[in-house]
Amino acid sequence: xxxKQVTVKDIAKRLQLHYTTVSKALRDHPDISSATKDRVxxxxxxxxxxxxxxxxxxxxxxxxxxxxxxxxxRNDFFSAVISGVEEVAYGREFNTVVCQSNESAExxxxxxxxxxxNQIAGVLACAAQSTTSGSHFKALQRQGIPVVFFxxxxxxxxxxxxxxxxxxxxxxxVKHLVQAGHSRIAHIAGPKNTSIGRERYRGxxxxxxxxGIAVDHxxxxxxxxxxxxxxxxxxxxxHRGRMPEAIFxxxxxxxxxxxTEIKRHGLTIPDNIALVGFGNNTxxxxxxxxxxxxxxxxxxxxxxxxxxxxxxxxxPTQNTKSEVQVIETELVLRQSV
Amino acid sequence: xxxKQVTVKDIAKRLQLHYTTVSKALRDHPDISSATKDRVxxxxxxxxxxxxxxxxxxxxxxxxxxxxxxxxxRNDFFSAVISGVEEVAYGREFNTVVCQSNESAExxxxxxxxxxxNQIAGVLACAAQSTTSGSHFKALQRQGIPVVFFxxxxxxxxxxxxxxxxxxxxxxxVKHLVQAGHSRIAHIAGPKNTSIGRERYRGxxxxxxxxGIAVDHxxxxxxxxxxxxxxxxxxxxxHRGRMPEAIFxxxxxxxxxxxTEIKRHGLTIPDNIALVGFGNNTxxxxxxxxxxxxxxxxxxxxxxxxxxxxxxxxxPTQNTKSEVQVIETELVLRQSV
DNA sequence: CTGAAAGCGCTAACAG
DNA sequence: CTGTTAGCGCTTTCAG
Numbered sequence: 001x002x003x004k005q006v007t008v009k010d011i012a013k014r015l016q017l018h019y020t021t022v023s024k025a026l027r028d029h030p031d032i033s034s035a036t037k038d039r040v041x042x043x044x045x046x047x048x049x050x051x052x053x054x055x056x057x058x059x060x061x062x063x064x065x066x067x068x069x070x071x072x073x074r075n076d077f078f079s080a081v082i083s084g085v086e087e088v089a090y091g092r093e094f095n096t097v098v099c100q101s102n103e104s105a106e107x108x109x110x111x112x113x114x115x116x117x118n119q120i121a122g123v124l125a126c127a128a129q130s131t132t133s134g135s136h137f138k139a140l141q142r143q144g145i146p147v148v149f150f151x152x153x154x155x156x157x158x159x160x161x162x163x164x165x166x167x168x169x170x171x172x173x174v175k176h177l178v179q180a181g182h183s184r185i186a187h188i189a190g191p192k193n194t195s196i197g198r199e200r201y202r203g204x205x206x207x208x209x210x211x212g213i214a215v216d217h218x219x220x221x222x223x224x225x226x227x228x229x230x231x232x233x234x235x236x237x238x239h240r241g242r243m244p245e246a247i248f249x250x251x252x253x254x255x256x257x258x259x260t261e262i263k264r265h266g267l268t269i270p271d272n273i274a275l276v277g278f279g280n281n282t283x284x285x286x287x288x289x290x291x292x293x294x295x296x297x298x299x300x301x302x303x304x305x306x307x308x309x310x311x312x313x314x315x316p317t318q319n320t321k322s323e324v325q326v327i328e329t330e331l332v333l334r335q336s337v
Numbered sequence: 338x339x340x341k342q343v344t345v346k347d348i349a350k351r352l353q354l355h356y357t358t359v360s361k362a363l364r365d366h367p368d369i370s371s372a373t374k375d376r377v378x379x380x381x382x383x384x385x386x387x388x389x390x391x392x393x394x395x396x397x398x399x400x401x402x403x404x405x406x407x408x409x410x411r412n413d414f415f416s417a418v419i420s421g422v423e424e425v426a427y428g429r430e431f432n433t434v435v436c437q438s439n440e441s442a443e444x445x446x447x448x449x450x451x452x453x454x455n456q457i458a459g460v461l462a463c464a465a466q467s468t469t470s471g472s473h474f475k476a477l478q479r480q481g482i483p484v485v486f487f488x489x490x491x492x493x494x495x496x497x498x499x500x501x502x503x504x505x506x507x508x509x510x511v512k513h514l515v516q517a518g519h520s521r522i523a524h525i526a527g528p529k530n531t532s533i534g535r536e537r538y539r540g541x542x543x544x545x546x547x548x549g550i551a552v553d554h555x556x557x558x559x560x561x562x563x564x565x566x567x568x569x570x571x572x573x574x575x576h577r578g579r580m581p582e583a584i585f586x587x588x589x590x591x592x593x594x595x596x597t598e599i600k601r602h603g604l605t606i607p608d609n610i611a612l613v614g615f616g617n618n619t620x621x622x623x624x625x626x627x628x629x630x631x632x633x634x635x636x637x638x639x640x641x642x643x644x645x646x647x648x649x650x651x652x653p654t655q656n657t658k659s660e661v662q663v664i665e666t667e668l669v670l671r672q673s674v
Numbered sequence: 675c676t677g678a679a680a681g682c683g684c685t686a687a688c689a690g
Numbered sequence: 691c692t693g694t695t696a697g698c699g700c701t702t703t704c705a706g
Binding site for chain 4 (some may be wrong): 355356357358359361395397575
């Protein structure tokens with residue numbers, strides 16, 4: 001701070017008024033005559049006055065800032081979510097602070113801590129892969145700060161949730177593969193400790209069952225959620241012996257990793273192997289062949305999550321109630337099947 | 338705030354100490370005996386105490402939060418920049434608030450205003466397309482808040498700048514097209530009022546000149562910076578008559594728009610038309626054929642910009658000096674030429 | 675309609 | 691080593 005901040009007192013001094021009068025005038029308080037209001041306003045303008053939100057927030061014991069914790073901003077899906085969040089937050093005069101967990105529960109906890117210290121109005125979070133206990137999120141709630149999870153939820157925390165129907169989305173994806181004539185359908189699954197990993201795996205099982213196909217556990221490979229995990233998983237499938245006819249991957253990055261690896265092995269999609277992802281990342285439609293996948297509408301998820309959070313901020317009694325909003329998924333048919 | 342916040346006073350009360358003693362103990366002040374420090378620390382733990390940063394910030398008249406203003410978070414390039422920013426900010430115990438301008442100068446100004454009110458420690462910005470005057474950025478500087486521009490700078494503001502050498506990057510791209518045997522090289526240019534639009538256009542001109550090719554202004558189309566702008570621009574080129582042999586687009590999204598449109602017209606890349614972009618967006622390497630483009634290292638740009646900003650925050654005398662850091666570009670050769 | 679006083683939670687300067 | 695006092699900029703009573 002090079003220049004000393006201009007405060008209500010400076011305006012008051014110049015106008016020979018008391019500073020509380022100025023404060024009221026600036027907030028258009030009915031007490032104050034419009035004549036003085038005008039004087040105050042123009043003086044504020046001249047002096048380049050900017051109200052100090054910090055002081056205001058200290059006084060009112062609350063802020064208009066929401067925190068968003070995502071594994072990584074560099075990710076089509078999350079950046080779209082954040083964009084949606086920022087959009088509705090901006091419209092309601094809220095600020096958005098963004099935190100990256102890098103999939104680390106520890107870093108997530110640190111972020112939560114500083115958010116609490118900053119009297120954050122509410123928090124949106126997608127749980128990190130390594131997050132097993134939700135204790136840091138419970139700390140937020142103990143402070144009366146509402147929490148809404150999106151995408152990957154923390155099951156032991158009673159909070160708002162905005163999710164897609166992972167189970168049904170996965171079922172549709174797998175059923176589509178069956179309808180295309182495949183029965184040896186592999187699944188490149190996500191981490192067992194993420195909700196999306198579990199749910200999509202469940203959908204895979206249900207679909208096979210529904211279609212009367214016996215589950216072959218040799219066709220299921222567990223891995224992470226990123227591109228290199230998909231590549232590694234495909235190599236592992238190859239290693240295990242008989243090639244699958246089709247693969248359902250836990251998400252698009254993983255599908256794309258597999259996709260690249262499949263091509264590297266001189267195989268063609270969908271002739272040798274059909275492939276379905278989950279998420280409809282931007283990339284997927286540009287691949288050759290374009291990837292069949294499950295649309296997730298991340299921007300909408302962000303908007304919905306922010307909406308739910310703001311509702312809870314304004315309605316603090318509900319804060320620790322569970323509440324689920326499910327965003328529709330849709331199978332996007334393209335040429336990888 | 339459902340639960341009343343726990344403050345130093347609560348700890349003091351329980352321990353029969355004065356609250357300032359508690360404050361000092363918590364900050365590990367040498368005044369305090371380690372015995373009392375221990376008592377204070379464990380009491381803090383028990384009571385679930387979280388220091389109030391708002392009060393602290395009010396006291397010290399400064400925050401540890403930096404603001405980032407980008408046109409849109411949903412953009413490969415910007416989300417990578419933000420990720421880099423957040424990364425170094427986190428390492429230096431700074432928070433990051435993210436604002437979207439949606440390319441609107443007005444919205445940018447509003448964001449600046451609330452950032453000032455929140456006593457932001459510094460601001461990183463990529464100027465919106467519609468930003469012609471930098472007066473709102475100057476308002477930041479009047480408050481002693483350092484500003485660093487990245488990617489698109491605001492030329493009338495003396496501030497830090499982290500850019501790539503757009504001119505040279507563009508020259509290399511165009512020279513590559515010449516070396517590939519093309520001479521009718523079109524340019525899909527960006528808006529004239531953005532620095533990247535102007536500089537890359539300049540590089541295009543210089544390259545042609547250097548190679549002894551006369552500039553044909555019919556081969557230059559101006560447009561925006563997004564995918565649909567690229568598609569529209571290509572249609573316009575077709576409309577004007579003789580087809581170019583090659584196109585240099587102001588950035589990857591525009592190149593991709595053109596790419597899609599070229600394919601839609603049944604033309605093949607690079608046989609009918611060669612294509613070069615700028616930015617090396619993730620998408621570009623997955624296209625078929627993959628796009629030749631100029632690598633920009635957005636994550637590095639973000640890291641560098643944040644580094645420069647933090648340096649300026651710690652060194653407030655420099656704040657209104659111009660200082661430029663240029664991030665290397667590199668031509669990434671792929672199959673679109 | 676305008677002014678005075680108190681306090682949000684914390685820290686810094688000074689006294690004991 | 692611990693306590694006192696004052697104040698960051700603002701809002702909110704309550705008096706005039």
